[in-house]
Amino acid sequence: MKLCIIGTGYVGLTTGACFAEVGHDVTCVDNDEAKVALLQAGGMPIYEPGLEELVHKNVAAGRLRFTTSIAEGVERSLVVFIAVPTPPLPDGSVDLSYIEKVAREIAGCMTSYKVVVDKSTVPVRTGEKVAETIRRYCRARVDFDVVSNPEFLREGYAVEDLMHPDRIVIGVQSPRPVPVMREIYEPFRAPIIVTDLNSAELIKHASNSFLALKISYINAISILCEATGANVQEVALGMGMDHRIGREFLQAGIGFGGSCFPKDLSAFIKIAEQLGYDFRLLKEVQRINAEQMDRFVKKITDTLWVLKDKTIGVLGLAFKQNTDDVRMSPAIELCRRLLKEGARLRVHDPKAMPKARAVLPEATYIEDMNDVAEGCDALVIATEWEIFKKLDLERARRVMTHPIMFDGRNLFDPREMERLGWIYKSVGR
C-alpha cells in the first residue's frame, strides 16, 4: 500500500520505517529541511534501538524515502498519516495549529480519494475538525475519509512496540476506510479494534493518563514505605502479581517525564474541564508527581545540608533509559534544581549528552560513567539506564570526598550498598 507520513519525528520516522519493513511503500515528509537532508544523506536525527538499520535497509530497498514536499507525498499515496507535534499551550490545552495547518495543506493538494489518518495525540473531537477543514480547503472537491489511529509506542522501544503492538485502534466516521486500514495493519498480526472517531481519540488520552496514574500511585505508596521501613519494590511486586493490576508501571522514582505524559495529562484535564467535568483524580496525579521531585531534592539537601560549592555527579539525563530524548526530562529538572542551590554538576548519559548540552550548558559533561565520581560530594542516579548497574562502585567510592549516593531509580540493593560502605538513599526503601 502507498503511504505518506507527514511529520518525520519520533513517531513519523519509526512508524514509517516499520510500515516499509512489512512491505508498504512509504514517503516520509517533514518541513524541517535540515532533518530531511540528514535522512536523505543516511544520517539519523534520533537514537532509537534498531531504527538506523531498519531505515537504511528500507531506503536501499526503495520502500522508504524522505521529502519536504507534502504535495509529493500526498500525490503518491492513498493513505496520508499526520504525525506532527501537538505541544501544550501555557494553560495546559493543546496547540492544534500544526494539525490544522497540515490538514489545510493536504486538502490543497488532494486530487483523488484519500484516507487521512491522524496519528498525533489529539483532544477528542479533533478528527471532526480535521474533516471539516479538509472539506473546506479541498479545491478539487474530491472524496476522503478521516481516521483516528492513535500511537502507543514507547520511546526506546519504538521498533519493538510498532512491530508487535498490543492493539491497533482505528476510529472512523463510516465503515468505508476500514478495509484499507485493516490491510495496512494486517502484517503486524495484532488485535484491531474499530471504534467511532471520538472513542479512538479518548482511548489515547485515557491510556496515557492511566499509566501516569499508576506511577503516581506507586510513588505515593513509596512515601508510606519510607515512613514504615517497608520496601516499595516488594510492595509493587506483591501487587503486580495480581494479573488484574499487572507489574508494569509500578517503578517508584523521581516521577514521570518525557514529551508525552506531562503534556497529555494536562491536555486531558483541560479537555475534561471544557466538557464540564473537573478531573480532580488526574490533578492529584500531577501533584504527586511534582511532590516526588521535591521530596527527592529535599532528601539530598537534608543529607548534604548546603549545596553551594559542592560537587554532585549525576548519572542519567534522558527522561528514561534507551533514548537520547531530554524533553521534559525529570533528570534535567533535577539538575536545574541542584544548580539553583549552587551545586557544581559532573554529568553523564550514555546517549543523551549531545541533546542535554543544549538545555543544560552549565554542567560538566563526562564521557565515561566511571569518571563522574571524581571529586564528588555525592552521586545521583536520575535515569533508569541498565548500564548504570555496572558502575565501578569501588573506584567511585575511592575518588569521592564522601561515598554518598542518592538513587532516584532504585537501581542498587540498599543492603549491598551499605555493606560496600556507601551512605545510600533511594526511593521508598
Ligand SMILES: NC(=O)c1ccc[n+]([C@@H]2O[C@H](COP(=O)([O-])OP(=O)(O)OC[C@H]3O[C@@H](n4cnc5c(N)ncnc54)[C@H](O)[C@@H]3O)[C@@H](O)[C@H]2O)c1
Ligand atoms: N514521542 C512519542 O513517543 C509519541 C508516542 C505516541 C504519540 N506521540 C504523539 O505523536 C505526535 C508527534 O510526536 P513526536 O514525538 O513524533 O514529535 P516530534 O517533534 O519528534 O516530530 C514531529 C515532526 O513534525 C514535523 N512538522 C511539524 N510541522 C510540520 C508540517 N507542517 N509539515 C511537515 N512536518 C512538520 C517537525 O519538523 C518534526 O520533525 C504528538 O502528537 C505526540 O503526542 C508521540
Ligand SMILES: O=c1ccn([C@@H]2O[C@H](COP(=O)(O)OP(=O)(O)O[C@H]3O[C@H](CO)[C@@H](O)[C@H](O)[C@H]3O)[C@@H](O)[C@H]2O)c(=O)[nH]1
Ligand atoms: O514504572 C514506571 C514507568 C515509567 N516511569 C517514567 O515515566 C516516564 C514515561 O515512560 P514511558 O511511558 O516508558 O515512556 P514514553 O516513551 O513517554 O511512552 C509513553 O507515552 C507515549 C506517548 O504518548 C505512549 O505512546 C506510550 O504508550 C507511553 O508509555 C519516564 O520518565 C519514566 O522514567 C516511571 O517513573 N515508573
